[in-house]
Amino acid sequence: MLNGYLYTGPLPLGSVVAHNCGAAGLFSDKVNPEVLLEAIEVDGLYRLTVTIGETVKTFDGDISSMGRRQIGQALLRYLREYQGLPADAPWGTMVGVRPTKLLHKYIDTYGSVHAATRHIRDEFSVSMEKLATLGAIGEYQRPFLADTDDKKVSLYCGIPFCDTRCVYCSFPYGLYQDYTDKSQFLVALGRDMDDMKAIAQSYGLTVDTLYMGGGTPTVLGDEDFHQVLKQLSILVPEGHEFTVEAGRPDSVNPRKIRSMLDFGVNRISINPQTMQDDILRRIGRGHSVQDIDELLQYVKVNTPFAVNMDFIAGLPHQTMQNMVENMDYVCQNLPENVTIHTLALKR
Structure with missing residues (x-):
């Protein structure tokens, strides 16, 4: 081979x-x-x-x-x-991680899911089984894509710092403990948030969803985290989705959870990546499986947050049985959303 x-x-x-x-x-x-x-x-x-x-x-x-x-x-x-690989692969010659993106493009072009999947079958030689799955997912997603109000926007607030580096990470970031200009960063971020508020008001925009991501947003000190959330909350109308990425349980504590509750956060992303301690150590995560579970149970008991959990398939030394264990954990704990990434090593 x-x-x-x-x-x-x-x-x-x-x-x-x-x-x-x-x-x-x-x-x-x-x-x-x-x-x-x-x-x-x-x-x-x-x-x-x-x-x-x-x-x-x-x-x-x-x-x-x-x-x-x-x-x-x-x-x-x-x-x-x-x-010497099979010519009739299930997905034919379709590659990439978002087949539904192409499906929706073809639905818009040809007018129906049936016509779109037929075109995909002809162009990519996708199997009937995968076409059925793709079509079913597309039909489920269509109502969520029907809102074409161009005055609704989604915002992302990035905190480009972590306290350790994962071996697979390709994002520009810095180790927060080594960064000497924390106060200047927070001042600049505050100006960005003020500017975003002015832009939204000037153009009559409504913030439909806001995601505070990273890096690791919860790496900020408790008071700094509180103040950033306070400024962000002004941008999000009550009841709209406001998500905080709390991917590393070792950087989350009850005070940060309290700040999220105080400022209208209603969704939290807990990102274990995998539920095996030996793999977590290999990839440079600074937490254990027990830390993940303790954070999830605390959130379920003490908050009304919707929970997303991120997993990566294809980590070093990961087996199919490891992924089965990950999904068993999901099925036992039933977070509202689950995201499964495939490992992609980039420059």
Whole structure:
């Protein structure tokens, strides 16, 4: 089986190549790649040359999103065939993490879920089983997408600090304990929030949802956290969704929970990533499984918060049984929302 690839060429095509190489089981390898992919732009076309040992294959496509997609699909079929992988994969040649995004685009284009899934079947060779699942999810989501009021906005407030670094993290961030300009950051953040309030008022905008994320928002000191929430709460009408990411239970305490309650937070994101202590240690998390459970039970008993829990599939040394244990925990505790990410290592 082939393992590594190296791509050189236009960046827009590079993203497509990466997705489809990943779907064929290949990983980026700059040192000893077994598959070399070189692309150029010539006469209004992308030309992708794939070299595996003595075998050379070329794919052409228009310099457009559709042209890139066609090259990606052809590349995936070729790599699967070369690797001896099944040609009739359940998702066909569809890659990426949000198939419903494409489904809704086609529903808008063709007018119905049935017509959209039929187009996806023809274009990507998706199995009937996956089409049925995709269509059912799309039908469930449509009512939530029907509101097209362009005066409603969703806001994100980012706190770009943590107190440890997860091994998979690709976000720009700093270790809060090492940052010497905390007060200046908070002053600047306060100005941003004031400006956002003025913009919303000036344009008659309604904040439909607000998410305070990170980094790790709860890494702020108790009083600083309280003051930031106080300013944010002015932006969110009563009863609208106001979420705080409390992903690391080691940075959450009853005083911070009290501040959330005082300022109208109604949703909290508790992000264990996995429920095995040995994996948590490997990935650099500063908490234990017990810490996660204690925070969840405290929130369930002492607050009316809706709870989201984040998990990552594909962590180092993680097995299918580990994911079964994670989902067993979810089924036993029934948080309102669950997000499952697949591990993606980025620059």
